[in-house]
Amino acid sequence: MNKKFIFSAVLIVIGTMSAFAQTNSITIQEPSNIVINKHIYGHFAEHLGRCVYGGFYVGEDNKKIPHVNGVRTDVVDALKKMKIPNLRWPGGCFADTYHWKDGIGPKAKRPKIVNVWWGGVTEDNSFGTHNFLDMCELLGAEPYLAANVGSGSVTDLVDWVQYVNFTGQSPMSDLRVQNGREKPWNVKYWGVGNEAWGCGGNMKPDYYANIYRQYATFMTDSKDAKLFKIASGASSNDYNWTEVLMREIPLNMLDGVALHHYSVIDWNKKGPATGFSEEQYFTIMSRALEMEELVTRHSTIMDKYDPKKKVALVVDEWGGWYDVEPGTNPGFLYQQNSMRDAMIAGVSLNVFNNHAERVRMANLAQAINVLQAVILTNEEKIILTPTYHVMEMFNVHQDAKLLPLSVRSNDYVFNNQKLPAVSASASVDNAGAGHISLVNIDANKSQEISITLNGSKFKNVTGRILASDKVTDHNTFEAPTKVQPQQFKDAKFENGVLKVKLPPVSVVVLELK
Numbered sequence: 001m002n003k004k005f006i007f008s009a010v011l012i013v014i015g016t017m018s019a020f021a022q023t024n025s026i027t028i029q030e031p032s033n034i035v036i037n038k039h040i041y042g043h044f045a046e047h048l049g050r051c052v053y054g055g056f057y058v059g060e061d062n063k064k065i066p067h068v069n070g071v072r073t074d075v076v077d078a079l080k081k082m083k084i085p086n087l088r089w090p091g092g093c094f095a096d097t098y099h100w101k102d103g104i105g106p107k108a109k110r111p112k113i114v115n116v117w118w119g120g121v122t123e124d125n126s127f128g129t130h131n132f133l134d135m136c137e138l139l140g141a142e143p144y145l146a147a148n149v150g151s152g153s154v155t156d157l158v159d160w161v162q163y164v165n166f167t168g169q170s171p172m173s174d175l176r177v178q179n180g181r182e183k184p185w186n187v188k189y190w191g192v193g194n195e196a197w198g199c200g201g202n203m204k205p206d207y208y209a210n211i212y213r214q215y216a217t218f219m220t221d222s223k224d225a226k227l228f229k230i231a232s233g234a235s236s237n238d239y240n241w242t243e244v245l246m247r248e249i250p251l252n253m254l255d256g257v258a259l260h261h262y263s264v265i266d267w268n269k270k271g272p273a274t275g276f277s278e279e280q281y282f283t284i285m286s287r288a289l290e291m292e293e294l295v296t297r298h299s300t301i302m303d304k305y306d307p308k309k310k311v312a313l314v315v316d317e318w319g320g321w322y323d324v325e326p327g328t329n330p331g332f333l334y335q336q337n338s339m340r341d342a343m344i345a346g347v348s349l350n351v352f353n354n355h356a357e358r359v360r361m362a363n364l365a366q367a368i369n370v371l372q373a374v375i376l377t378n379e380e381k382i383i384l385t386p387t388y389h390v391m392e393m394f395n396v397h398q399d400a401k402l403l404p405l406s407v408r409s410n411d412y413v414f415n416n417q418k419l420p421a422v423s424a425s426a427s428v429d430n431a432g433a434g435h436i437s438l439v440n441i442d443a444n445k446s447q448e449i450s451i452t453l454n455g456s457k458f459k460n461v462t463g464r465i466l467a468s469d470k471v472t473d474h475n476t477f478e479a480p481t482k483v484q485p486q487q488f489k490d491a492k493f494e495n496g497v498l499k500v501k502l503p504p505v506s507v508v509v510l511e512l513k
């Protein structure tokens with residue numbers, strides 16, 4: 001054999017091997033009976049910085065910004081388009097300092113309090129229970145009220161439930177009518193405290209389990225509202241918290257157990273929201289991808305006490321947390337939102353979809369102007385962030401049937417560390433259309449994917465993509481549409497297999513018919 005031939009043969013073998021190494025594969029099964037609960041796509045509005053004031057609410061007398069009863073029309077339109085299914089309020093840490101009676105009745109008489117957790121600013125209580133619940137009606141979103149357990153009382157909570165839900169005559173429903181609302185709002189979702197292990201009272205799990213049992217005992221259903229009670233849950237990998245709650249709280253008193261997980265580099269050195277390095281990007285992605293293990297392990301504990309999966313895992317705070325924008329109040333947690341955040345959203349939502357049997361609600365922190373926001377506002381201006389676009393693209397999965405899948409992914413390698421580059425989830429909706437959401441977190445490499453769909457008759461594929469030149473790219477008030485979804489053309493069926501090519505740092509949602 002001559003030398004030239006051997007050299008060419010070696011090159012062909014290497015070429016073939018690297019071609020194999022570059023092809024990711026996904027196998028999608030036939031529909032399961034598991035429904036992806038639309039509430040996985042929920043949001044969170046705390047009295048923190050400019051989330052409520054300036055974000056959602058600009059005051060009934062505002063002449064500059066179009067509004068309905070003080071709630072911004074641009075925000076309502078955008079959130080409706082995104083299909084916001086629920087909104088958690090009023091905190092967060094603020095919830096355990098909030099006395100709901102301060103926020104009802106004539107505004108001039110409402111007490112002004114100090115927002116001790118967030119910047120020590122004066123809270124004038126001009127946005128209260130009526131404003132929030134009426135706003136949820138405007139948004140077509142279910143309200144999720146977080147009750148004050150840390151510094152409140154059982155009586156306060158019993159009164160709040162009665163005020164918003166009771167139809168007949170009672171001191172609280174009479175007061176509601178007197179304050180201008182005849183019909184009850186029938187609020188279903190109730191959080192019994194927030195972060196009880198920390199800002200909600202620094203409690204130990206056994207102690208909180210008892211407190212939960214006490215509060216839950218007196219929270220009564222009404223004619224049209226069967227309450228869904230959610231226990232304050234663990235921080236990230238505090239598995240003992242979930243274990244104790246599941247062990248100590250009877251299943252008939254519990255509908256959901258919460259979990260909070262933020263993607264943060266280091267609580268003392270978070271790094272900027274834009275202009276970050278690849279190392280910072282990689283670290284944040286590894287934090288975001290921890291969600292898979294967290295959800296799996298908390299679910300396994302829940303399975304032990306609740307094999308029929310009656311109790312939902314409610315990830316009611318999640319998202320990226322960075323340094324505040326330079327020159328802004330450190331207590332307001334205002335941060336920009338880049339393609340990195342789109343990656344966090346994409347991989348997290350894929351995890352929630354794939355675990356839909358147990359994860360039946362989640363709330364991104366937070367909706368507007370705080371942490372990983374979907375909307376940023378500056379007076380009358382508004383930006384839809386990359387995270388908004390992911391939430392809007394993924395809304396096709398809301399209440400659709402999960403298509404279970406397995407992914408074989410190439411690695412995204414940085415400094416000899418690796419993460420899976422590709423993540424995915426899939427569903428089929430009521431009209432029979434299939435949807436596959438794909439994320440490539442690799443900052444440098446495109447990923448080719450072969451998707452096999454077992455037992456499916458889909459023939460046509462269309463899609464949308466969110467991508468940009470750099471992972472640090474983001475929308476600004478000067479260039480609000482720099483990052484926005486485009487038509488996706490790199491997907492086609494070849495001999496029944498779906499072939500897709502994802503550029504670096506991209507989110508794609510395919511529709512199959």
Ligand code: AHR
Nearest residue numbers: 091092093094194195365
């Ligand atoms: O979302 C910001 C804060 O993070 C919330 O108030 C608290 O629950 C969590 O620690």
